[in-house]
Amino acid sequence: MTLMAIIGGTGLTRLPELTVVRRERIATPYGDPSSELIFGRFHQQELVFLARHGNPHIIPPHKINYRANIWALKEVGVASILAVAAVGGIGAQMVPGKIAVPHQIIDYTYGRAHTFFETDLEVVTHVDFTHPYSPWLREKVLTAAQVAGINVIDGGVYGCTQGPRLETAAEISRMERDGCDLVGMTGMPEAALARELGIDYACCAVIANWAAGKTTTEITMTEIEANLAVAMADLTSILRHFVQA
Ligand code: HPA
Numbered sequence: 001m002t003l004m005a006i007i008g009g010t011g012l013t014r015l016p017e018l019t020v021v022r023r024e025r026i027a028t029p030y031g032d033p034s035s036e037l038i039f040g041r042f043h044q045q046e047l048v049f050l051a052r053h054g055n056p057h058i059i060p061p062h063k064i065n066y067r068a069n070i071w072a073l074k075e076v077g078v079a080s081i082l083a084v085a086a087v088g089g090i091g092a093q094m095v096p097g098k099i100a101v102p103h104q105i106i107d108y109t110y111g112r113a114h115t116f117f118e119t120d121l122e123v124v125t126h127v128d129f130t131h132p133y134s135p136w137l138r139e140k141v142l143t144a145a146q147v148a149g150i151n152v153i154d155g156g157v158y159g160c161t162q163g164p165r166l167e168t169a170a171e172i173s174r175m176e177r178d179g180c181d182l183v184g185m186t187g188m189p190e191a192a193l194a195r196e197l198g199i200d201y202a203c204c205a206v207i208a209n210w211a212a213g214k215t216t217t218e219i220t221m222t223e224i225e226a227n228l229a230v231a232m233a234d235l236t237s238i239l240r241h242f243v244q245a
Pocket of ligand 1: 086087088089161208224
């Protein structure tokens with residue numbers, strides 16, 4: 001069994017039900033990861049947990065050292081990553097409190113260190129990213145959800161914005177015309193960096209709110225946190241079945 005990692009996002013700074021075995025600070029050529037890596041057992045399965053925004057949750061999406069995070073996970077032998085990320089719902093079925101397993105990404109971010117292939121190159125490398133999420137890992141999440149009796153949404157296009165502010169209504173309309181179903185701030189360059197290092201990667205997108213302009217009310221952190229808290233019980237149950245499969 002190869003080592004897998006869970007990257008926890010907003011609402012998942014700690015992994016409930018994880019028995020911590022040890023914590024390790026990994027130095028990388030790109031600087032420090034968001035937090036120490038937590039090695040532990042989650043329902044008999046060894047895994048590594050990384051809090052994307054740090055613990056406590058203080059690193060905003062555009063300041064996350066995505067390269068250090070992915071490098072550190074590779075360094076300790078991680079072969080697959082399940083990324084948990086809070087998102088806003090754009091598509092009608094992307095109802096707050098539900099979980100989606102996206103199948104595609106559009107990257108709207110800028111100015112983020114987004115590749116390992118930029119200096120000291122022997123050859124210029126262009127990784128294939130046609131299917132940004134590993135199909136087998138997506139399937140494994142979907143099967144785990146089914147066994148757990150949780151109705152997750154299979155597929156969706158994740159649009160990744162720069163943040164940390166939320167979007168304007170016009171930005172969301174444009175994203176919808178582009179084909180985005182979900183909007184979040186951390187999906188890229190994380191997914192692409194995992195691909196560059198040959199790590200399988202899939203995402204559980206936890207829908208925290210309706211995206212800007214989809215309702216008449218203001219989006220508040222209180223609303224986001226309340227919906228995330230509701231979805232976390234489902235997420236933990238999916239993860240439990242996922243690691244045992
Ligand atoms: N937009 C971007 N990122 C998010 C949102 C949103 O509405 N909700 C949670 N993360």
